[in-house]
Amino acid sequence: MMAGLLRRYPLVAATLTALAAVLVLQLTGQEVAAQWLGTAYVVLVVALTAVDMARDIARGHYGLDILAVVAMVAAVAVGEHLAALIVVLMLTGGEALEDFASARAARDLDALLRRAPVSAHRLDSDEPGAAVTDIPVDAVRPGDLLLVKPSQVVPVDGELLTEEATFDESSLTGESLPVTRTHGDSVLSGSLNGERAIHIRATADAAHSQYQQIIALVQQAEQSKAPTVRVADRYAIPFTLVSLLIAGLAWWVSGDPVRFAAVLVLATPCPLLIAAPVAFMGGMSASARSGIIVKGGATLEALARARSVAFDKTGTLSYGEPELVDVVTANGTPSDELLRLAASAEQYSSHVLARGIIRAAEARGLQLGSARHAEEVATNGVAADIDGRRVVVGKFAFVRGEDPAAHPVPLGAGQTSVAVAVDGRFAGTLLLADRLRDNAADTVAQLNRLGLTEIVMLTGDNEDTARSLAEQAGITQVHADLLPAEKVERVHALPAPAIMVGDGVNDAPVLATAGVGIAMGARGATAASESADAVIVRDDVHRVVRAVTIGRHTYRVALTAIWIGIVLSLGLMVVAAFGHIPPVAGALTQEAVDLAAILYALRALTGGGRDPQPQSTRPTEDLSRNTRLVDSTT
Known part of the structure; x- marks a missing residue:
């Protein structure tokens, strides 16, 4: 195992070898040879590091390697070759340490990948x-x-x-x-x-199957770079300047250049470079364990800072399985024929209301017809030629385009209407109702308590239905009858960063443009999942609260880990400036500081609290058992 680690990290192996050789030479009394060997190896590492550092500076990126290079040069210049070697080991071993900690943090993401059937x-x-x-x-x-x-795992x-x-x-x-x-x-x-x-x-083939879509999201999440570089860079230049100032003052006041080196070996930046990435990887792991695939650390940071949230209605706040509750016929159309023709046309629609109409027709034992031609008009409805008749099903305004004499019908609380025209004549209206999720109101209340006070509903459904469900959920701001582009405009008007939660294909544009797009992906809404920044793979809207909680906890842990490293380093630098910590002891002490910051960063794995139990994924009662199906005629 050790041999494998050394092959994977050759620079770490070379540094350990050089350090061992220097110690052996010193213990055998060959001080000059030890100094020459240690100095030569440190100079080589400094040269290699300086080349990469120069390339970064040329690209306008002023990283934390500058501080490490100055510390190594200063230690060698004052003859503290052993301290310089320890700094080299800390710098080269940082990658191995980060890989180890990240592997621990990514364990839950990897578990999903390992289960994928091949x-x-x-x-x-x-x-x-x-x-x-x-x-x-x-x-x-x-x-x-x-x-x-x-x-065995079901493959597709x-x-x-x-x-x-x-x-x-x-x-x-x-x-x-x-x-x-x-x-x-x-x-x-x-x-x-x-x-x-x-x-x-x-x-379905593998690419369009539920689990493979989850796997693809996980792989995308693992490949995403967390914003930890940005987080660390916010502190990089100030930390570098303060460290150089303390070291310079120590040298100037004492007149001893060793003080300069002693301060800088305690200023090496490993906590900033390693601890924050580990924290964000831990947050992504905690999210996966909670049934939320987060596609990158930037999403966790945006969740932590979110100020507002918008919800789609159907399939997000509601169960998304509307049931037929009434058939209102017009112009003498028989109710069964109206339902049969509408269901036949809806076979060619991807809208969630179509499934409820088809289920109702099948429950009545109606034989559905096939279409010679069918066309779905996004967000409006579907037009199809069924048994030689032109059938138009969808929004009232869409159907009124076929027959200006079409008229709306009164809606009950929570009901949605689907108008139908046959051969250019208004034939009637189908009324459907969808139930609010059992935990929707609690979800909204908890988001309010978390400080997301601007919570709105954005839906393409009609105003009456939208307001009925919104009131039950505790949402006061409702924007209904929206097209996808209008949803984008409404989200942009919310206090940023804004979270958008949706589940359908028509939500893909707004999920892609929101500060944080969260897709309810349990039912395989591929377009929505691909556009979103996070995907809830369990059919539970309350996971939105969990996502915000994990985001805030992760960001807080990342910042705290950084500050642990900064505060401890600054305190030790001040002590070293007065000559109380020699360079070798300082380098070893800094290793302990690094370890403390990284161990703290692993707290992000907890996700900020106990994971709530999953809620029921289905309505507790079937609407068709509670609502008497009525045929009405206007």
């Missing part, structure tokens, strides 16, 4: 005894028949072909208890199969 078992047919071929998971295509063995999203199966979905939903699925149910990739082999039919 292969799948494809069946040649659905007949008993069909041949099984192992293929790379990326080679799976929708429609493929797959075998999932006991205790699919439809269960076995009569019944049990899955552990804790890595996706946070639900600790196994869930049972039956024939025809959807099975999410990343679910852990139970104790029996099962067959599934792939409904």
Whole structure:
């Protein structure tokens, strides 16, 4: 193991070798040889470091290496070659120490990557005894028949072909208890199969499956550079100037150049260079453990400083599964025919309301038709040719474009209307209702207590429905009937940094432009997840509170770790300026300061408190059981 570490960090190995050789020479009385060897090695390292430092300065970046180089040069100049070697070891060993601490902090992110399936078992047919071929998971295509063995991770999203199966979905939903699925149910990739082999039919390839999307987000998060360089650089130049001032005054007052070197070996900047990155990596790890994939340290910093938050309505504050509660017909259209035609057209829509209409039609046993031509108009509705008839379904204004005589119907609390026109004539309205999430009001209240006092709802839904749900959630500012571009404008008007929380494709632009875009990605909203800065992979809006808490805790830990290093270093420098700490002892003491700052930075792993239990991912009651389906005629 030691040999592997030395091969990975050759400069650390060379420094340890040089330090050991110098100590041996000194112990055997060969002081001159020890000094020459130590000095020559330090000068070589200074030259290598100076080249990189010059390149940084040429790019306008004044880093903390300047201080370390001056400390090494000063120590060599006054004959303190041993102290200079310890500074070199501290500088070269910083990368290894950061890797070790970061690996500890990134453990939870890595756990997700390790579970990712790399292969799948494809069946040649659905007949008993069909041949099984192992293929790379990326080679799976929708429609493929797959075998999932006991205790294996489901490789792609699919439809269960076995009569019944049990899955552990804790890595996706946070639900600790196994869930049972039956024939025809959807099975999410990343679910852990139970104790029996099962067959599934792939409904998506790997790239578009739930777990692989999470994996892609994790990899993006690991590759993202935290803003720790910026955080450290805020203190780099002042810290360098103060250190040089103390060292210069010590030399000037005492007349002893050794004092100059003694001060500077205590000013080496490892806490600033290492502790802050470790803290932000720890915050990203704590987020992953809480079901939140944060794509970089910059997001954690923005969460820590956030002043306002905007929520989408459907699928974010509500469960996003509207149920049909009323069919209001017009111009003599039979209710079943109105619902059948609307559901047939909605098969070609990606809107969340479409699913509720289709479910209602299927529950009535209506046979849906197929379209010769269908076109979805984003944020408005869908137009399709069903059984030779032109069917337009969507917002009232959209349908009124087909028939100016179309008229709205009164809405009850929390209801949304979908208008329908058939062959250019207004045919009626479908009323649907969605329930507020059980923990939405508590989420808003806790965000208020955290100081995000400007909390708004931004939605493309109608004003009455939006206000009804907003009042239940405790939100007083509501902006309804918004197009995606208008949502962007509203978010820009909020106090910055502003958080935007959404889940749909139409939320992608505003998630990308907000100070912090948070996507509710549990249902696979790919466009929203790719545009967002953070993705909640459990279907729980309360994770927004957890994200803000982790962001604030992480940023506070990072700054405290930096200040621990600065305060301890400055205090020790003052003591050294009076000649009480010789250079060698100072270099060794600074190593302890570095360790203290890094160990404190690992506190970011706690995330700032206990992780709340995941909330239910489904409504506690089915709306269709509580609301009597009524057919009305105008």
